[in-house]
Amino acid sequence: MMDGTMNEDWIENARMIVESARAVVPADGNLARVRAARFQGCGFDRAVMAQAAELGWPLMRVAEDAGGLGLGLRETCALMEVLGAGLLPEPVLSTITAAALLQEALPEEAMTGEAVIVTAWQDATGDQGWQGGARDGTLQGTKVHVPGADGADLFAVLTCAGVAIVPRDAQGVTVESAETLDGCRPGRVRLDGVAAEILPCPRAEAVLQDARLAHAAYLLGLSGRALEITLDYLRVREQFGRPIGSFQSLQHRATEMKISLELSRAAIFATARRFDAGADPRARAHGAARCKLRASALAMLVAREAVQMHGAMGITDEADIGLFVRKAMAEANTYGSPREQRATLTGLLAEEHAA
Amino acid sequence: MTGQPDYNAMSDDDFRAMVRSFVEASYPDIPRHSLSRLHWHEVKPWYLILSQKGWICPTWPREHGGMGLTAGKHLIMIEEFERYGCARVNDIGPVMLGPLLLRHGSEEQKAQFLPRILSGEDVWAQGYSEPGAGSDLAAVRCEAVRDGDDWVINGQKTWCTLGMDANWVFILARTDKTVKKQAGISFLLVPMDAPGVTIRNIENLELEAEFCEVFFDDVRVPADHIVGRVNDGWSVAKALLGHERVFIGAPRLSASALARLGHIARRAGVWDDPVFRDRYVTLQCDVMDLTDLFETYVDRLRDGREIGADVAMLKIFQSELYQRISELMMEVAAEDSGLRATPEGDRQLHAAATWLSARPTTIFGGSTEIMRNMLAKAVLELPS
Numbered sequence: 187m188m189d190g191t192m193n194e195d196w197i198e199n200a201r202m203i204v205e206s207a208r209a210v211v212p213a214d215g216n217l218a219r220v221r222a223a224r225f226q227g228c229g230f231d232r233a234v235m236a237q238a239a240e241l242g243w244p245l246m247r248v249a250e251d252a253g254g255l256g257l258g259l260r261e262t263c264a265l266m267e268v269l270g271a272g273l274l275p276e277p278v279l280s281t282i283t284a285a286a287l288l289q290e291a292l293p294e295e296a297m298t299g300e301a302v303i304v305t306a307w308q309d310a311t312g313d314q315g316w317q318g319g320a321r322d323g324t325l326q327g328t329k330v331h332v333p334g335a336d337g338a339d340l341f342a343v344l345t346c347a348g349v350a351i352v353p354r355d356a357q358g359v360t361v362e363s364a365e366t367l368d369g370c371r372p373g374r375v376r377l378d379g380v381a382a383e384i385l386p387c388p389r390a391e392a393v394l395q396d397a398r399l400a401h402a403a404y405l406l407g408l409s410g411r412a413l414e415i416t417l418d419y420l421r422v423r424e425q426f427g428r429p430i431g432s433f434q435s436l437q438h439r440a441t442e443m444k445i446s447l448e449l450s451r452a453a454i455f456a457t458a459r460r461f462d463a464g465a466d467p468r469a470r471a472h473g474a475a476r477c478k479l480r481a482s483a484l485a486m487l488v489a490r491e492a493v494q495m496h497g498a499m500g501i502t503d504e505a506d507i508g509l510f511v512r513k514a515m516a517e518a519n520t521y522g523s524p525r526e527q528r529a530t531l532t533g534l535l536a537e538e539h540a541a
Numbered sequence: 542m543t544g545q546p547d548y549n550a551m552s553d554d555d556f557r558a559m560v561r562s563f564v565e566a567s568y569p570d571i572p573r574h575s576l577s578r579l580h581w582h583e584v585k586p587w588y589l590i591l592s593q594k595g596w597i598c599p600t601w602p603r604e605h606g607g608m609g610l611t612a613g614k615h616l617i618m619i620e621e622f623e624r625y626g627c628a629r630v631n632d633i634g635p636v637m638l639g640p641l642l643l644r645h646g647s648e649e650q651k652a653q654f655l656p657r658i659l660s661g662e663d664v665w666a667q668g669y670s671e672p673g674a675g676s677d678l679a680a681v682r683c684e685a686v687r688d689g690d691d692w693v694i695n696g697q698k699t700w701c702t703l704g705m706d707a708n709w710v711f712i713l714a715r716t717d718k719t720v721k722k723q724a725g726i727s728f729l730l731v732p733m734d735a736p737g738v739t740i741r742n743i744e745n746l747e748l749e750a751e752f753c754e755v756f757f758d759d760v761r762v763p764a765d766h767i768v769g770r771v772n773d774g775w776s777v778a779k780a781l782l783g784h785e786r787v788f789i790g791a792p793r794l795s796a797s798a799l800a801r802l803g804h805i806a807r808r809a810g811v812w813d814d815p816v817f818r819d820r821y822v823t824l825q826c827d828v829m830d831l832t833d834l835f836e837t838y839v840d841r842l843r844d845g846r847e848i849g850a851d852v853a854m855l856k857i858f859q860s861e862l863y864q865r866i867s868e869l870m871m872e873v874a875a876e877d878s879g880l881r882a883t884p885e886g887d888r889q890l891h892a893a894a895t896w897l898s899a900r901p902t903t904i905f906g907g908s909t910e911i912m913r914n915m916l917a918k919a920v921l922e923l924p925s
């Protein structure tokens with residue numbers, strides 16, 4: 187459907203995007219900015235969102251004939267992996283998702299980064315439903331866990347009737363944000379008879395599946411970097427006159443993490459390729475759930491092991507590994523907990539056997 | 542404080558009823574069921590109430606101001622405190638140093654330090670670990686050198702739990718560098734307000750300053766502040782702490798976490814989900830099996846039988862079970878588990894708070910890896 191999806195040049199595209207990400211994610215893994223931004227203001231830096239817009243990220247998943255870049259999901263996942271490794275607190279994925287929903291309707295100021303747009307889709311905690319929020323041509327209801335809600339200017343509100351652009355200061359909009367473990371401020375957006383043009387959005391479910399997969403890639407990046415840091419620690423930390431990484435029990439568990447990581451990476455990029463090539467709805471639902479399931483489990487596995495293998499150092503906020511642990515805790519269940527993914531998968535299995 | 546009655550002569554039921562009514566009537570207006578440690582300024586009222594009652598050191602002999610409780614009675618007391626959700630006091634003095642002084646301390650040391658623990662005048666911290674000496678504790682480098690009538694201490698300790706609340710710290714210091722590492726360590730008592738002692742708080746993963754580093758820069762303590770003989774600190778410190786070793790594997794942390802998991806599941810609307818129930822009953826069986834295993838150790842204590850190295854199995858299983866319960870909590874609470882507080886503001890039912898509080902249990906007091914190594918050698922007698 188999108189022009190870029192059939193492009194065999196995806197690897198080159200991905201390389202360029204990953205390269206461009208270095209503007210906001212330091213190549214040396216320095217997390218000083220990320221650490222300083224936690225628990226401050228809206229929890230992210232608008233200047234970084236402006237930079238992201240300059241780099242064209244919001245337009246990645248907008249079709250070329252709609253004025254976008256028409257890039258594939260593989261490129262998006264490659265980007266998200268880098269952003270995850272850098273623990274980027276900015277709601278980039280939510281912006282990409284908003285743009286993918288809106289296509290040519292994406293407002294100019296969101297394209298330039300002058301305004302930050304995020305997606306408000308989720309109806310309830312622990313539930314992937316997004317159909318609520320529209321009544322008689324106006325917006326009525328609540329959207330929860332909206333990333334970056336505290337600092338956003340515009341919401342792309344997704345309902346069964348379609349998608350609407352809602353300025354944060356529009357009549358009838360209230361935002362209640364809450365701090366996450368990693369120091370971001372997503373929020374609950376209440377819509378009380380908000381007048382807005384609701385645009386049809388036939389690809390809504392597919393765009394959310396894309397987002398689920400891209401979020402899995404963010405968790406992959408986070409886990410990969412946390413594993414690297416932990417492996418480095420195993421190499422340098424000495425007890426009993428030798429590096430703790432020489433102890434076989436730790437070696438085996440480190441190997442376990444590596445296997446999980448590579449399974450996750452393979453599944454995510456193969457699934458993204460299938461999405462790019464045009465997978466049917468069942469394959470999409472299944473692929474997104476499967477990848478998100480593994481990535482969530484991976485992130486929490488690495489978080490647990492990273493703490494344990496760092497000993498008391500892993501219990502401190504001073505060591506950077508703690509930033510990964512708190513981010514994993516904050517993000518593992520967004521776009522659906524493992525429990526929800528398994529429910530999706532068992533539902534699909536039942537359908538298959540009924541058919 | 543002397544003249545405590547002989548509680549061991551009471552029936553278990555009477556003793557339990559007495560403890561329960563005392564706790565209910567006396568617990569001060571401070572948090573209950575707290576997942577993180579309270580600081581001295583918060584928990585002090587409770588310490589002083591227990592001190593007044595003569596109940597702050599349940600295991601010490603009665604002639605030293607304790608209750609002289611048997612393991613069975615002590616367990617009942619712990620259970621009742623837990624049931625009510627009493628905050629854990631700064632208990633390094635009552636639980637660690639007191640019994641250690643009773644066994645290894647001089648008469649002067651007992652006379653000087655025990656009453657001050659009983660009264661709450663002294664709050665102790667444990668200074669064993671160093672940046673380079675964690676699991677390999679015998680690698681301590683903090684050094685004490687004899688100079689006239691003093692020991693002069695230089696070096697660093699770290700991860701001192703509630704060290705910022707303490708006015709005394711006991712440390713393991715290197716007093717002989719020429720011998721095998723375990724043979725050159727001494728056990729010293731150091732006032733925190735001695736010139737040359739500085740501390741730096743360390744924020745933990747829950748963003749609370751619960752432990753600290755302690756630096757010693759030419760700190761002088763009198764020669765008689767050593768416990769046991771010079772260079773004998775390793776055996777002093779390693780001396781088994783009686784039934785505390787068993788109680789650390791008690792199922793109560795897991796049992797109460799399981800109950801909270803049930804609440805979280807109900808709130809999240811998944812309590813009736815058969816998939817959830819499948820996992821819940823698995824954990825429930827784990828808690829019940831642990832309880833039965835724990836009871837076999839308590840029976841051994843009651844019968845006055847030896848407790849061997851195998852008791853480490855309890856701690857391993859309990860701490861990992863607590864963690865597994867916390868992991869299911871995170872999943873069940875879904876996105877809310879990623880928030881800093883639950884929307885309802887109840888920390889007890891915040892999955893992340895339990896997840897975080899469960900992490901150190903497999904690290905301190907001997908990590909699960911070190912315990913498994915030890916079990917493999919000492920119990921399974923596998924080759925090195």
Ligand SMILES: Cc1cc2nc3c(=O)[nH]c(=O)nc-3n(C[C@H](O)[C@H](O)[C@H](O)COP(=O)(O)OP(=O)(O)OC[C@H]3O[C@@H](n4cnc5c(N)ncnc54)[C@H](O)[C@@H]3O)c2cc1C
Pocket residue numbers: 423425426430433435436494495496497498499501666667668669670672674675676677699700701702703752901904905906907908909910911914
């Ligand atoms: C919350 C908390 C409170 C504490 N309070 C105190 C206190 O009050 N006073 C005090 O003195 N100390 C305290 N400690 C320190 C505690 O005793 C140490 O954390 C513990 O001994 C482990 O040492 P370490 O942290 O240096 O980890 P390390 O020893 O560096 O271990 C890192 C990892 O390597 C593993 N490892 C090490 N050796 C082996 C091996 N041979 N085989 C396999 N795996 C191995 C460990 O299990 C761990 O997973 C506290 C720790 C915590 C977390």
